[in-house]
Amino acid sequence: MFDIKKNAQTVVLKNAPRVVGFFSVAGPKEARGKLGESFDIVLDDDTMKEKTYEKTETKMLVEAVNGAIEKASLKQEDINLMLAGDLMNQSTSTGFAARELLLPQLGLYDACATMASSLVVGSLILSGGAMSNCVCVTGSHFSSAERLFRFPLELGNQRQKTSQWTVTGAGAVVLEAKKENVKTKGIKISAVTIGKVIDFGIVDPSNMGAAMAPAAVHTFLTHLKNTKTKTEDYSLIVTGDLGLFGKRIFLELIAKEGININTLDNYNDCGAMVYEDSQGTQQGASGAGASAIVLTSHILKKLQEGIYKKVLFMATGALLSTTTSQQGESIPSVCHAVVLERE
Amino acid sequence: MFDIKKNAQTVVLKNAPRVVGFFSVAGPKEARGKLGESFDIVLDDDTMKEKTYEKTETKMLVEAVNGAIEKASLKQEDINLMLAGDLMNQSTSTGFAARELLLPQLGLYDACATMASSLVVGSLILSGGAMSNCVCVTGSHFSSAERLFRFPLELGNQRQKTSQWTVTGAGAVVLEAKKENVKTKGIKISAVTIGKVIDFGIVDPSNMGAAMAPAAVHTFLTHLKNTKTKTEDYSLIVTGDLGLFGKRIFLELIAKEGININTLDNYNDCGAMVYEDSQGTQQGASGAGASAIVLTSHILKKLQEGIYKKVLFMATGALLSTTTSQQGESIPSVCHAVVLERE
Numbered sequence: 001m002f003d004i005k006k007n008a009q010t011v012v013l014k015n016a017p018r019v020v021g022f023f024s025v026a027g028p029k030e031a032r033g034k035l036g037e038s039f040d041i042v043l044d045d046d047t048m049k050e051k052t053y054e055k056t057e058t059k060m061l062v063e064a065v066n067g068a069i070e071k072a073s074l075k076q077e078d079i080n081l082m083l084a085g086d087l088m089n090q091s092t093s094t095g096f097a098a099r100e101l102l103l104p105q106l107g108l109y110d111a112c113a114t115m116a117s118s119l120v121v122g123s124l125i126l127s128g129g130a131m132s133n134c135v136c137v138t139g140s141h142f143s144s145a146e147r148l149f150r151f152p153l154e155l156g157n158q159r160q161k162t163s164q165w166t167v168t169g170a171g172a173v174v175l176e177a178k179k180e181n182v183k184t185k186g187i188k189i190s191a192v193t194i195g196k197v198i199d200f201g202i203v204d205p206s207n208m209g210a211a212m213a214p215a216a217v218h219t220f221l222t223h224l225k226n227t228k229t230k231t232e233d234y235s236l237i238v239t240g241d242l243g244l245f246g247k248r249i250f251l252e253l254i255a256k257e258g259i260n261i262n263t264l265d266n267y268n269d270c271g272a273m274v275y276e277d278s279q280g281t282q283q284g285a286s287g288a289g290a291s292a293i294v295l296t297s298h299i300l301k302k303l304q305e306g307i308y309k310k311v312l313f314m315a316t317g318a319l320l321s322t323t324t325s326q327q328g329e330s331i332p333s334v335c336h337a338v339v340l341e342r343e
Numbered sequence: 344m345f346d347i348k349k350n351a352q353t354v355v356l357k358n359a360p361r362v363v364g365f366f367s368v369a370g371p372k373e374a375r376g377k378l379g380e381s382f383d384i385v386l387d388d389d390t391m392k393e394k395t396y397e398k399t400e401t402k403m404l405v406e407a408v409n410g411a412i413e414k415a416s417l418k419q420e421d422i423n424l425m426l427a428g429d430l431m432n433q434s435t436s437t438g439f440a441a442r443e444l445l446l447p448q449l450g451l452y453d454a455c456a457t458m459a460s461s462l463v464v465g466s467l468i469l470s471g472g473a474m475s476n477c478v479c480v481t482g483s484h485f486s487s488a489e490r491l492f493r494f495p496l497e498l499g500n501q502r503q504k505t506s507q508w509t510v511t512g513a514g515a516v517v518l519e520a521k522k523e524n525v526k527t528k529g530i531k532i533s534a535v536t537i538g539k540v541i542d543f544g545i546v547d548p549s550n551m552g553a554a555m556a557p558a559a560v561h562t563f564l565t566h567l568k569n570t571k572t573k574t575e576d577y578s579l580i581v582t583g584d585l586g587l588f589g590k591r592i593f594l595e596l597i598a599k600e601g602i603n604i605n606t607l608d609n610y611n612d613c614g615a616m617v618y619e620d621s622q623g624t625q626q627g628a629s630g631a632g633a634s635a636i637v638l639t640s641h642i643l644k645k646l647q648e649g650i651y652k653k654v655l656f657m658a659t660g661a662l663l664s665t666t667t668s669q670q671g672e673s674i675p676s677v678c679h680a681v682v683l684e685r686e
Contacts, residue, residue, distance in 0.1 A: 095675050125468060
């Protein structure tokens with residue numbers, strides 16, 4: 001089913017860049033979830049006193065970037081590059097955040113895979129020595145996403161069984177290039193795998209888990225093959241925001257490819273890690289913010305504490321728009337992978 | 344007015360990557376314009392027999408990528424990475440093109456600056472030696488853009504004096520990493536300057552030239568300062584798609600910064616280079632396709648022929664959406680610069 005062709009999708013980084021700062025901003029619902037204790041900032045309400053949810057989203061991104069820069073003991077003017085993206089039309093949340101931050105900025109769009117794609121681009125650039133650091137950021141807001149992709153909240157539409165709940169939150173990571181002849185302890189990005197866009201014909205925009213799972217499987221198989229690693233080499237293998245249903249599909253698909261489900265005690269999905277079952281989010285969390293807040297609260301902290309040694313972080317994105325869905329198109333998806341290692 | 348702070352916005356590339364293939368696809372109106380003779384493919388009509396303009400846009404991107412790969416004497420499976428973006432909501436044209444091309448893909452969003460930003464990201468990655476090649480692509484379609492950003496064409500709305508005409512077209516460039524100990528003649532990317540997001544408070548989405556000109560000036564001044572070059576060092580300095588009105592603003596703003604207008608015989612704007620005055624496009628061309636087709640038809644050919652020696656290519660992008668305009672927001676803009684040199 002999955003034909004892994006050549007093309008150099010995986011790069012093992014010669015000069016692995018370091019994670020020197022990370023910061024998470026989360027909404028009130030997210031704070032009542034499984035990771036509630038771990039976030040750096042929790043919003044009192046989901047507006048941050050802004051007039052529109054779009055402005056709130058922008059403000060979260062700014063807070064996350066500034067927080068990560070401060071944690072890295074750097075100043076705004078020290079930062080060489082911001083790599084940023086979000087889910088809004090024309091990525092306006094990050095564009096407007098960049099206007100405020102006044103950092104050199106390159107915009108990315110990989111939907112909910114943007115936390116991974118920004119780390120991929122950042123680490124590829126830094127490993128080549130062209131710059132000394134960058135900040136990677138993404139986020140999402142439940143209410144701006146519902147308005148844009150689904151229905152006005154005021155309609156009170158019923159949610160479908162396969163629905164996921166867009167995370168209100170943002171996460172930022174500061175990467176620093178490896179310094180020559182300096183041995184530093186910490187977290188490094190040792191390898192990346194860039195995904196191909198995969199489409200298994202799912203047309204239901206309320207079933208993102210099913211649409212994105214094949215892309216996650218494709219990137220996962222490619223990564224294992226190219227790096228000659230096995231599932232047990234990782235403390236944690238974590239997909240982006242497949243949610244509970246998508247997670248099951250992922251496990252079924254890899255089982256068909258001969259990867260035994262029993263060996264995957266170390267597998268989880270960011271979409272399944274945010275909310276409690278009692279929070280009524282159907283299949284769990286989604287949105288660019290989902291993998292961003294799980295990475296910048298839970299995953300990087302466990303790496304820092306030495307509880308995780310090596311994490312395969314694979315964020316997934318569905319590359320649809322309301323226009324393509326209305327035109328009857330199926331949902332192409334992508335998944336990018338990053339290896340985070342404690343050393 | 345323009346405070347050029349430090350931050351490493353400019354990178355002079357140690358191992359300058361080479362342009363080894365480029366390809367342009369243009370619509371019928373563009374073919375009747377100033378560069379009509381130079382395009383690789385001219386569409387018979389603006390649909391390519393597709394049912395929607397969005398599908399046509401996707402098809403143009405696929406044609407441009409395949410054309411550029413063929414001109415580079417490579418095959419699809421040789422390509423390590425596609426860097427792509429477009430103007431549609433959630434960048435669906437490139438997402439759907441990537442689905443067809445099955446290349447490892449990273450999505451970018453820098454609006455009409457995407458031709459430059461894809462070359463920036465590509466050359467930064469290749470100069471570090473992480474990969475051997477990549478293809479950079481962007482494009483736009485007049486009718487999909489009008490429907491998305493302005494009014495349904497069927498309404499027959501009057502166009503404003505400051506309007507520009509979104510180019511129907513796409514351009515792709517294949518970059519190759521410098522090979523060690525191999526002296527190659529050709530076109531190299533020797534330096535890049537990553538723009539900051541600048542906003543001078545323009546709120547009229549029919550006046551993109553005015554919104555984007557300050558970002559172009561900011562990047563231009565930063566680039567000259569950081570590279571210690573002068574305007575006369577370049578055979579051509581070319582901005583993205585400011586159009587005729589924006590071009591005038593650009594010249595006025597740099598004059599205020601002490602750069603004499605008379606020295607700029609070598610300055611032009613992609614927005615002013617596509618259509619004939621008689622074609623009724625008000626201030627000229629715009630859209631991600633504008634700088635893409637001018638680069639991949641006119642500019643790279645003149646470099647190849649040795650008529651140009653060194654070109655400063657600065658594509659500009661307006662980071663607005665219909666939502667931000669309706670919410671009364673002004674238009675943040677960005678400009679990224681790439682130095683193309685014949686050697």
